[in-house]
Amino acid sequence: MRLEYFDMIDSVAGFDRPGARLMAHARTPKESPVFEGHFPGHPLVPGVLLTETMAQASGYLILALNGLARMPFLAGVEKAKFRAFVGPETDLVIDAALLHDGSGYSVTKASIAVAGKRICDAELMFREMPLPDDLRGLMKARAGQIGLPVEVK
Amino acid sequence: MSTFDTVADIIAETCDIPRDSIKPESHAIDDLGIDSLAFLDIAFAIDKKFGIKLPLEEWTQEVNEGKVKAEEYFKLSNLAAKIDQLVAAKAA
Numbered sequence: 001m002r003l004e005y006f007d008m009i010d011s012v013a014g015f016d017r018p019g020a021r022l023m024a025h026a027r028t029p030k031e032s033p034v035f036e037g038h039f040p041g042h043p044l045v046p047g048v049l050l051t052e053t054m055a056q057a058s059g060y061l062i063l064a065l066n067g068l069a070r071m072p073f074l075a076g077v078e079k080a081k082f083r084a085f086v087g088p089e090t091d092l093v094i095d096a097a098l099l100h101d102g103s104g105y106s107v108t109k110a111s112i113a114v115a116g117k118r119i120c121d122a123e124l125m126f127r128e129m130p131l132p133d134d135l136r137g138l139m140k141a142r143a144g145q146i147g148l149p150v151e152v153k
Numbered sequence: 154m155s156t157f158d159t160v161a162d163i164i165a166e167t168c169d170i171p172r173d174s175i176k177p178e179s180h181a182i183d184d185l186g187i188d189s190l191a192f193l194d195i196a197f198a199i200d201k202k203f204g205i206k207l208p209l210e211e212w213t214q215e216v217n218e219g220k221v222k223a224e225e226y227f228k229l230s231n232l233a234a235k236i237d238q239l240v241a242a243k244a245a
Contacts, residue, residue: 075190102200104210105193125193 067153
């Protein structure tokens with residue numbers, strides 16, 4: 001993870017296309033400018049960045065399902081719960097499942113677990129828009145880096 | 154409960170609009186001030202409630218291209234009728 005670059009997902013550990021579900025891994029960094037302010041001497045990953053992590057896992061799930069045809073943009077966060085603190089050098093397991101495939105939007109249920117214990121979860125809504133060609137190339141490269149299996153449509 | 158009443162309840166709850174101000178002749182955008190983002194929440198609730206998939210993208214494109222007037226889809230009596238058609242088509 002590179003928190004300050006919003007680079008939240010290290011690798012995709014599993015993708016279930018029929019079940020519309022993705023599991024990903026991420027490890028929080030030892031040091032980050034984010035930790036310098038949140039909080040001095042007591043580094044904690046902000047809840048908003050845990051939400052972003054769940055959103056990115058959900059986004060990769062949607063991109064894999066639609067073959068990089070449409071870009072999901074976070075449009076809503078519901079039922080978000082943060083159950084435990086997350087500090088530096090912590091291994092996260094992120095789970096994202098598609099709840100609803102709407103017309104021009106999708107809804108996912110996502111969670112993060114540490115050492116088998118769920119530490120946060122939320123229901124996320126995404127507005128989907130056509131993916132510009134230049135961004136499609138970037139997302140395809142990123143998918144390759146994290147091991148996301150994508151069949152480009 | 155009629156389809157309109159169900160939709161009106163969804164709008165009231167989702168958008169925090171007084172239920173008694175939501176009428177069959179209300180236009181979701183012009184009269185109730187519902188924006189496109191809020192309409193996604195409404196669409197999600199309608200999709201779940203009726204087990205359908207509102208073709209929002211198709212409707213929006215038709216309206217934007219001037220092929221159909223917005224009230225055809227966003228006046229609530231018309232929206233309720235479209236939902237009934239989608240439910241009937243799914244059951245057929």
